[in-house]
Amino acid sequence: MSTRPLALFRILLGLLLIQYALLLIPDFFIWFGKDGIVAADTINSWEPFIRFNILNFLPNNDLWLVTIFTVFIVAAVCLTLGFLTRISSIIVFFYLISFHARDYLIINSGDNFMRLLCFWLMFSPAGLSLSLDHWLKKKKESQDKKEADPKVAPWAQRLMQINMSLLYAQAFLKKITGITWQNGSAVYFSSRMVEMHRFSINYIFDHLWTCKLLTWATLGIEFSLCTLIWIKPLRYYVIAAGIMMHLMIDWTMNIPQFEWIMIFTYVLFIEPSDLNALIAFNYRDGFSQLIKKFQFH
Amino acid sequence: MIFLGLDQDYSMFAPYPRKTNRHIFALITFHDQSTAIWTYPRMERLGLIQSMFKERYRKYGSDNIVEPAFKMFLPDFARYIARMHHCPNNEPDLISLYMLEQNIPAPDQQKTKFEKAHPAQPVLTNIFTYQVSANDLKQK
Numbered sequence: 001m002s003t004r005p006l007a008l009f010r011i012l013l014g015l016l017l018i019q020y021a022l023l024l025i026p027d028f029f030i031w032f033g034k035d036g037i038v039a040a041d042t043i044n045s046w047e048p049f050i051r052f053n054i055l056n057f058l059p060n061n062d063l064w065l066v067t068i069f070t071v072f073i074v075a076a077v078c079l080t081l082g083f084l085t086r087i088s089s090i091i092v093f094f095y096l097i098s099f100h101a102r103d104y105l106i107i108n109s110g111d112n113f114m115r116l117l118c119f120w121l122m123f124s125p126a127g128l129s130l131s132l133d134h135w136l137k138k139k140k141e142s143q144d145k146k147e148a149d150p151k152v153a154p155w156a157q158r159l160m161q162i163n164m165s166l167l168y169a170q171a172f173l174k175k176i177t178g179i180t181w182q183n184g185s186a187v188y189f190s191s192r193m194v195e196m197h198r199f200s201i202n203y204i205f206d207h208l209w210t211c212k213l214l215t216w217a218t219l220g221i222e223f224s225l226c227t228l229i230w231i232k233p234l235r236y237y238v239i240a241a242g243i244m245m246h247l248m249i250d251w252t253m254n255i256p257q258f259e260w261i262m263i264f265t266y267v268l269f270i271e272p273s274d275l276n277a278l279i280a281f282n283y284r285d286g287f288s289q290l291i292k293k294f295q296f297h
Numbered sequence: 298m299i300f301l302g303l304d305q306d307y308s309m310f311a312p313y314p315r316k317t318n319r320h321i322f323a324l325i326t327f328h329d330q331s332t333a334i335w336t337y338p339r340m341e342r343l344g345l346i347q348s349m350f351k352e353r354y355r356k357y358g359s360d361n362i363v364e365p366a367f368k369m370f371l372p373d374f375a376r377y378i379a380r381m382h383h384c385p386n387n388e389p390d391l392i393s394l395y396m397l398e399q400n401i402p403a404p405d406q407q408k409t410k411f412e413k414a415h416p417a418q419p420v421l422t423n424i425f426t427y428q429v430s431a432n433d434l435k436q437k
Binding site (some may be wrong): 023024026027030031034035036037038041042043046047049050051052076088096097099101105106107109110112113115116119163166167168170171174175177178179180181185186188189190192193194195196197206207208209211255258 | 299300301302303304305306307308309310311312313314315316318320321340341345349350351352353354355356357359361362367369372373374376377380388392401403404406408409410411
């Protein structure tokens with residue numbers, strides 16, 4: 001199978017990881033520093049089990065912290081560019097879980113999922129196309145050996161897809177037991193949490209029928225994203241509904257990154273032939289043909 | 298699995314969204330018995346870009362630290378506030394953490410359009426009080 005969807009996903013995830021780091025910078029020492037809001041000793045003794053945290057193996061000072069964080073950013077940039085992809089994906093994963101373990105109180109479900117995606121990415125051939133690694137390899141090899149889009153067994157990609165489906169299954173099964181999701185008021189309540197508010201869509205959140213419709217639509221879409229997405233003829237419709245749902249949440253609520261992690265994961269479900277057609281799409285000719293098609297004669 | 302961070306929990310607004318708005322603040326009592334109020338960053342008062350950068354404060358403050366499951370982190374939080382208000386001639390003696398919580402009124406099922414509801418009476422709760430020691434104010 002073509003590695004292009006996986007490679008595109010690697011680029012998008014890499015950009016999110018860079019953004020994750022940049023968003024942390026202004027309050028970096030508050031969250032992770034030795035004089036920060038949570039002491040390293042407290043977080044380490046909080047849970048009965050141990051989480052891997054590279055910072056625990058290093059002296060507890062801010063110089064080491066900054067060094068590790070800098071390496072993480074460099075690795076995230078390399079991952080995005082597809083340079084030393086395997087090594088950079090390993091560094092990104094182990095450093096990301098370390099920062100999550102260092103301050104577990106500031107991470108959300110989206111961060112959890114990003115961590116899991118980084119885990120699967122370590123085992124995937126994500127650097128085989130759309131990458132500097134591939135470009136450098138092509139330069140070295142002779143002309144006849146060149147292969148623009150190498151084919152591989154898609155097991156790592158499949159595991160990421162299954163992981164995403166399980167995540168939506170978990171969300172659906174948890175929500176369906178809640179009374180507000182059953183009676184249709186969940187969107188009403190969530191839209192009135194002032195601290196999460198971003199932009200308003202007044203009509204929708206001011207009417208009972210729209211709030212109920214959106215509440216139940218959310219359940220329907222999450223159910224579809226764990227079941228119907230596996231039925232090929234329905235896949236793109238389900239993905240379109242998922243994108244609409246996440247974009248609407250992103251518009252109305254301030255949860256940076258969360259929705260984009262989910263939307264970017266849908267790339268893994270795109271058929272390689274469709275993705276290749278999209279990449280090869282000649283916009284000038286394509287759009288002029290589209291305009292001609294819809295012109296009135 | 299947990300060692301490698303492979304545990305998964307996708308529970309946003311599940312099993313139900315929170316039905317309250319809350320924010321926290323601290324009352325700092327200094328050695329000379331004067332007091333000051335420190336307000337934890339409030340997302341609704343920040344601009345668009347700033348609130349993106351500060352979103353982790355919402356997760357820490359509104360979702361986690363006020364919940365009983367995270368009470369062991371409250372002394373760290375109090376010490377952090379004390380260090381912020383470190384003043385060599387008049388050190389903070391006592392940190393009292395408070396939460397103001399306001400119920401979101403339930404939707405009126407008889408009406409098709411919701412009127413702007415009167416804000417509910419906020420409930421003030423003292424979530425933690427911490428006696429600051431000289432050791433707490435030292436930078437590690």
